[in-house]
Amino acid sequence: MNVVGQLAPLAFGLAAIGSGIGVGIIVGKTIESVARQPELQGRLQALMFLGIALTEALAFIAIAVAFIPFPAP
Amino acid sequence: MGPSINEFFPGAILFAGTPFEMNRIMLIRVLVVIVLALVFVLGTRNLKIIPTRGQVALEFAYTFVRDSIVIGTLGEKDGKRFLPILMTIFFVTLGMDLTGTIPLLQIAGTSVIGLPLLMSLLAYVLFIYAGIKQHGLKYFKNALILPGLNPLMAIFLALLEFLSTFIVRPVTLTLRLLMNMVAGHLLLSLCFLATNFFFFTVLAGGNPLGLLGIGTFAFGVAFTVLELFVAALQAYVITILTAIYLSMAIAEEH
Numbered sequence: 001m002n003v004v005g006q007l008a009p010l011a012f013g014l015a016a017i018g019s020g021i022g023v024g025i026i027v028g029k030t031i032e033s034v035a036r037q038p039e040l041q042g043r044l045q046a047l048m049f050l051g052i053a054l055t056e057a058l059a060f061i062a063i064a065v066a067f068i069p070f071p072a073p
Numbered sequence: 074m075g076p077s078i079n080e081f082f083p084g085a086i087l088f089a090g091t092p093f094e095m096n097r098i099m100l101i102r103v104l105v106v107i108v109l110a111l112v113f114v115l116g117t118r119n120l121k122i123i124p125t126r127g128q129v130a131l132e133f134a135y136t137f138v139r140d141s142i143v144i145g146t147l148g149e150k151d152g153k154r155f156l157p158i159l160m161t162i163f164f165v166t167l168g169m170d171l172t173g174t175i176p177l178l179q180i181a182g183t184s185v186i187g188l189p190l191l192m193s194l195l196a197y198v199l200f201i202y203a204g205i206k207q208h209g210l211k212y213f214k215n216a217l218i219l220p221g222l223n224p225l226m227a228i229f230l231a232l233l234e235f236l237s238t239f240i241v242r243p244v245t246l247t248l249r250l251l252m253n254m255v256a257g258h259l260l261l262s263l264c265f266l267a268t269n270f271f272f273f274t275v276l277a278g279g280n281p282l283g284l285l286g287i288g289t290f291a292f293g294v295a296f297t298v299l300e301l302f303v304a305a306l307q308a309y310v311i312t313i314l315t316a317i318y319l320s321m322a323i324a325e326e327h
Contacts (some may be wrong), residue, residue, distance in 0.1 A: 042145050046317050053249075053314055057241055060248040063256070067078065 008066030015062030022055035076262040081185050081255065088185075104184040105168045138163050138312065146316040155319055158199065162192060163312040166250065170304030172256055174297050181304070184254040186247065193246035196315040204322035212322065242318060246311060254305050257300045264293030 030048040034041050087095040095103075116131045126131065144152040145157050169182030183189050204212035216238055217231040267289040276312025 020312055044321070045315075049310065049313055050317055053245055053310075054237065054241065056249065057245040060245060060252050063252045064248055 006066070011065055012059070012062045016059050019055050019057075019059040023052050026051040026055060076259050076266060080262065081180070081260070082108060098180055098182065098185055099182065100170050100320055101178050102180075102188065105172060105182055107166075109164060109168050134164075135160070142309070142313050143316055146313060147320050150293065151320070151323060155199075155203070155316070158195070159312055159316055162195065162315060163308050166192060166311050167305065167308035170307055171301070173254060173261075173304060174300045177190055179261075180258055181254040181312060183250055183307075184258055189247045189250040192250065193243045194310060195228075196246055196311075196318060197243045199315065200318040200322040203319050207323040215292060218323075246314065250307055250311055257296075257303055260296050261300065263291050264296060 025046055030044050033044050081098070083097045085094045086100060111130075116127055120128060138160055139152075139156060142163070146152070149153060162271065165318050166183065169188060170180045171181075173181030175185065201212075204216065210214060217234050218227055219230055219234075234292050268286045271283045271286030271289060274283075276286065
């Protein structure tokens with residue numbers, strides 16, 4: 001049996017699992033911290049966006065993989 | 074025929090064959106620049122103590138960017154220094170993103186890589202410039218080497234820091250903006266093409282399954298609203314990330 005199609009969407013799906021969990025943890029922890037110490041909100045928000053930016057990178061690289069013109073085998 | 078990546082490379086309209094060849098997306102970008110310039114020049118030409126409605130809207134957008142993004146991240150003194158360029162990044166990104174949902178334009182100016190790349194290169198040069206201006210060449214030492222580690226670990230971490238600061242940052246700034254717009258456009262065109270297909274091919278052919286088009290149309294409208302939100306969010310995110318990178322570059326050494 002032959003399976004025909006693209007692997008790129010699958011790659012994105014797998015990468016999105018990881019960064020989804022990661023972003024969830026970051027945002028959740030930030031909310032917890034702000035609830036404990038509301039006066040640190042500005043600083044925590046900056047750290048949160050920085051963390052999200054780094055974590056998301058994997059998912060965005062995975063989307064971009066579909067558009068890299070790999071030579072056919 | 075579903076939407077494909079070719080939608081982002083339409084044929085040339087003006088000056089075909091010359092290096093200044095312009096397609097639909099370039100024309101939309103030019104239009105956005107003209108509209109932005111007009112809004113800001115005409116909107117701020119005669120400011121009043123008792124503001125008109127337009128002035129209130131402009132001032133709301135301006136103070137939002139100034140207070141909650143720039144000064145909130147960089148502080149009063151450095152915030153004032155970098156305010157003009159961050160404001161430019163915010164409003165250009167916002168304007169270019171919004172064209173993705175405006176009827177008849179329907180494609181974002183940022184959905185081809187040139188503009189996001191320009192934005193992230195601007196941010197990249199800006200934070201390295203700010204760091205060097207603040208600390209001299211010691212900036213690179215501060216950025217790469219963490220104090221109080223044994224040498225082997227320090228080399229390993231310096232490599233990691235180099236990767237995350239000087240390579241991953243510009244790449245993710247570009248790809249985040251670009252891919253959000255590309256994915257948004259593909260999603261919208263998929264929804265509306267499906268509606269067209271269900272109504273005018275399936276239902277017109279007498280098959281009641283074509284009523285599924287109501288569902289795809291509803292999703293299309295919902296995603297249009299989502300795209301409006303995403304456009305504002307991306308402008309916010311790219312500005313706050315540039316501000317954060319700046320503030321890390323000019324921070325005291327750790």
